[in-house]
Amino acid sequence: MSLARATLLHEWRRFLPGLLSVAFAGVLMLVQLGLLLGMFGTVTVLVDRSDANLWVTSPETESFDQSRDIPANLGALLRLHPAVARSETLLVHDADWRSGDDTRVAVTLVGLTPAADALACPQPMRAALCAKLAEPSAVVIDRGEADKLHTGVGRLGEVNGHRVRVVGLSEGLRSIGNTYVFASSQTARYLSEPPATGEDLTTFVLAKARSDAPEAVRDDLQALLHRPAYRIWTDREFSYNSQRWWLTESGVGAGFLFSSLLGLIIGTVITSQTLRGVILSTLREYATFRAIGVPAAKLSAVVLEQSLWIGALGALLTVLVSVLANALAQALYVPLVLTWWAVLAAVLIGLITAVISGLLALRELYRLQPAELLR
Amino acid sequence: MSRDPSTASISATGLVHGYGKGAARTPVLHQLSLQFWPGELTLMMGASGSGKSTLLAILSGLLRPESGAVRVLDTPLWNLGARELERFRFRHCGYVFQNFNLFPALTAIEQVALPLDFGGVHKTQARQRAVIALEEVGLGTRMNLRPAQLSGGEKQRVAIARALIGSPQILFADEPTSALDSANSEIVIALLQKIARTHGATVITVTHDPRLTRHAERIIRLQDGMVIEDTLEAPRPGPLLAGAAPAAGHAPPAQPHPNSTGDFL
Numbered sequence: 001m002s003l004a005r006a007t008l009l010h011e012w013r014r015f016l017p018g019l020l021s022v023a024f025a026g027v028l029m030l031v032q033l034g035l036l037l038g039m040f041g042t043v044t045v046l047v048d049r050s051d052a053n054l055w056v057t058s059p060e061t062e063s064f065d066q067s068r069d070i071p072a073n074l075g076a077l078l079r080l081h082p083a084v085a086r087s088e089t090l091l092v093h094d095a096d097w098r099s100g101d102d103t104r105v106a107v108t109l110v111g112l113t114p115a116a117d118a119l120a121c122p123q124p125m126r127a128a129l130c131a132k133l134a135e136p137s138a139v140v141i142d143r144g145e146a147d148k149l150h151t152g153v154g155r156l157g158e159v160n161g162h163r164v165r166v167v168g169l170s171e172g173l174r175s176i177g178n179t180y181v182f183a184s185s186q187t188a189r190y191l192s193e194p195p196a197t198g199e200d201l202t203t204f205v206l207a208k209a210r211s212d213a214p215e216a217v218r219d220d221l222q223a224l225l226h227r228p229a230y231r232i233w234t235d236r237e238f239s240y241n242s243q244r245w246w247l248t249e250s251g252v253g254a255g256f257l258f259s260s261l262l263g264l265i266i267g268t269v270i271t272s273q274t275l276r277g278v279i280l281s282t283l284r285e286y287a288t289f290r291a292i293g294v295p296a297a298k299l300s301a302v303v304l305e306q307s308l309w310i311g312a313l314g315a316l317l318t319v320l321v322s323v324l325a326n327a328l329a330q331a332l333y334v335p336l337v338l339t340w341w342a343v344l345a346a347v348l349i350g351l352i353t354a355v356i357s358g359l360l361a362l363r364e365l366y367r368l369q370p371a372e373l374l375r
Numbered sequence: 376m377s378r379d380p381s382t383a384s385i386s387a388t389g390l391v392h393g394y395g396k397g398a399a400r401t402p403v404l405h406q407l408s409l410q411f412w413p414g415e416l417t418l419m420m421g422a423s424g425s426g427k428s429t430l431l432a433i434l435s436g437l438l439r440p441e442s443g444a445v446r447v448l449d450t451p452l453w454n455l456g457a458r459e460l461e462r463f464r465f466r467h468c469g470y471v472f473q474n475f476n477l478f479p480a481l482t483a484i485e486q487v488a489l490p491l492d493f494g495g496v497h498k499t500q501a502r503q504r505a506v507i508a509l510e511e512v513g514l515g516t517r518m519n520l521r522p523a524q525l526s527g528g529e530k531q532r533v534a535i536a537r538a539l540i541g542s543p544q545i546l547f548a549d550e551p552t553s554a555l556d557s558a559n560s561e562i563v564i565a566l567l568q569k570i571a572r573t574h575g576a577t578v579i580t581v582t583h584d585p586r587l588t589r590h591a592e593r594i595i596r597l598q599d600g601m602v603i604e605d606t607l608e609a610p611r612p613g614p615l616l617a618g619a620a621p622a623a624g625h626a627p628p629a630q631p632h633p634n635s636t637g638d639f640l
Contacts, residue, residue: 003478003489010480010521288476291437292541293465294493295458371437373472374428374549374581 004305011278015310018274022314022354023321025267026346029260030322033342036256038335040246042176044239046110049122049173052088052206053214054078054221055233062249063242065177067092069201070230077224078207083217085210088113089202090120091188097181098158099150107149108178109159111188111202119206122173125182129168133184137162140182143169144333148179159183160193174335176246264353271314271357275307279364284373291370300362307358308351315350319343383410384545384577385434390443392429392600403429404440404600413544416564416571416578418587421597427581428549430597434579435547436464448544465494469538469576471567473550475530477522477537483509483529484518487536494541508536512566528559535566539574546570548580557586564590 001009008015041048044064047055056078058068075087091111098104112120114133121130129140139159141149151157151166158164159181173180183191185202209217214234222232233241247253279286286299322338329336380386387409393402403426411417411434419427432438434445436452445452448467455463477486484505491501509518512532522530531551538546548567552560564580564587571578571592580587588594588608596604 001485003481003485003492006480006485007478282478284472284474284476285478288470288472289490289493291435291464291470292490292493293461293463293468294490295461298493369437371432373476374432374437 002302002305004302004309007278007282007302008306008309014278014281015274015306018271018310018354018357019314019317021267021270021274022311022350023317025263025353026315026318026350027321027325028263029349030318030338030342030346031325031336032256032260034322034326034329034336034338035334036247036252037337037339037342038329039176039252040243041337042174042335043246044242045173045175046090046092046120046122046180047235047239047242049124050090050120050206050235051117051123052119052208053235054084054207054209054218055235055238056205056207056221056225057231057233057238059228059231061231063245064238065242067203069203070205072200072202072205074205074225074230075207078205078221081209081217081220081224083209083211084207084221086119087205087207088119089185090204090206091185091192092203093188093192094178095159095181095191095193096161097149097179098161100156101150103150105149106178107159107181108175109188109191110180110182111185111192112182114184114186119208120204122170124172125168125170129170129182132167133182133187135165135167137164137187138167138183139164139187140168140170141166141179142173142333143171144174145179159191162191164191171333172335174333264349268353268357268360271307271310271354272360275303275310275358275361276364278306279303279361283364283368286365287368287370287373290368291373296366296368299365303362303365304355304358307354307361310357311351311354314354315347318346318350322346378412380410382412384413384448385409385411385579386446387430387434388444390430390433390440390445392426392433392438392440392443402600404433404443407443407600407602409595409602409605411577411579413577414571414575415592416568416580416590417593417595418591419579419581419595419597420583420585420588424599425597426600427597429600431547431549431579431581435468435470435545436460465490465541467544469541469543469546471531471534471538471546471548471551473553475522475527475534475554477530477533479522482519482521483514483525483533483536486522486533487540490537490541504540505536508540509533511539512536513562526559527555528562531555531559531563532566535563535570539570542574544576546576546578548578550582550584551580552582552584552587560584560586 047064056074058070061067072089078084078087093109095107095109097107112118114130116126116131118130132138146152146169153166153169155166156163211217218232218234225232289299326336326338390404390407392404393400395401421427433440439453487505487508488501509515512535514532517529552563567578567580568590570576591608594606594608595602
């Protein structure tokens, strides 16, 4: 067995803080990133989970939560394009919820076509819930938000002072801001405050292009609709742009980067101090080998091998803990997204952290004068 | 045993060394010149601060003297570059230190094979040579124990086996018995003596321990960086050397060494 591995096994208690700090920094980063992705995912959940691949918004819109009302009859115009199979409207308005026990909560009212195959019907509601919305005054809310609204299936509440009945609970449709209350377009219009005026307005017009590459259809339609008045996106573009806006403009992304960096710095400092402690405790032995004539580079390889093991074991622990955290989050309906690329990045960063720590600790070896053994 | 200067394995000439600079400088060695021969165990003795450890560090290629020259095996040691000096030490020198300096995680056989591992020798061959070295120091049955399971004397014998594994022509030992009881000290010094005799190695040992003198061929006493006494002894065989006859040609006890040219002489 190599000196590095033999020492790791024999003195595992000494190495443990370094290993745990690498794992902690990795978990901190992965869970934060997961929560961030989960949170940003909630911004665009209605875009990502819908069946539409073209979205029309007001021109100044940068993110899903910012669109102003546009004419609902744009849908008819979209259908003029031969590649557009269907179009629909999606109404998203702020509203006021009041539960049976008089709890008042600000909510976001979502009005969509009440059919299982509706373009706007989010994937988790397709099986049964969208069709149930056809009932007058029926609403659906997410299971993760039911406690917040003090309600449940079959219970009554009020939206903007009008009575509604909860006909079902969706899953995985939480919102970054106010709770979504899903209703049919008709119910939503009726519940909206102020009530819809003469012009038939909606928040989004959605369409489904037959082609697998909706970009060409988008360009055609943009030419038709005049850019200054409306903006037309593919679903991927709209989702990506909304999440990027939240990452760069909202300050949340900077907070994530800062705390991840802090975690990494703390991890590096603890790991390098751990390795330094181990080197210092065996400095006389290393000095003996320097005296024998073993070059410092070969002894450095021992320390770097130890660093790599710490990094690899720390990264493994990161993955295990993150998978557990992910399972826990899913069980508690907390939007946390663990992606393979984030896990891979965390593993690589763990290894790099450990190697940098090892390199920092090597200073002790290079400072070493074997003649000091003879003082 | 020849006293011909041309057959000396180590020749030091005009060594000067001190610590600190300017007014704070403390001189340690004053124009010291000494020679050492193969097959001899030399003890360097003296009070703390007499310069014996500094002298050992300079002779062994670990500390560059302020001035003076050291030739080891006809190589001018301090003319070598850092990398060449490392290579020279690796090929020709062995070291035994006061505190054994064994890695706590390694078994005796792993400790002894480690220098060869670093030298790129194949693992199986390194282990075979480690077994031989450990058997030579009488630890053939303790090879798989870690330092925590060995007595002080056994640890020092592992350290000696580690120093022996590269078949060094020169062996430097710094206070090898100071952490040991008298029985273990006897074993260790007898081993060093045996290495000088049977391997023809030049063994230089720094020590405070007067019990060791009866095993040495030569005793050099230092005081304030100068040689105050350089005598040839007739060593008596130690417990491990029973039956081994003293080498012919040894000078009688307490005879001044003819080839030392320390300042004092």
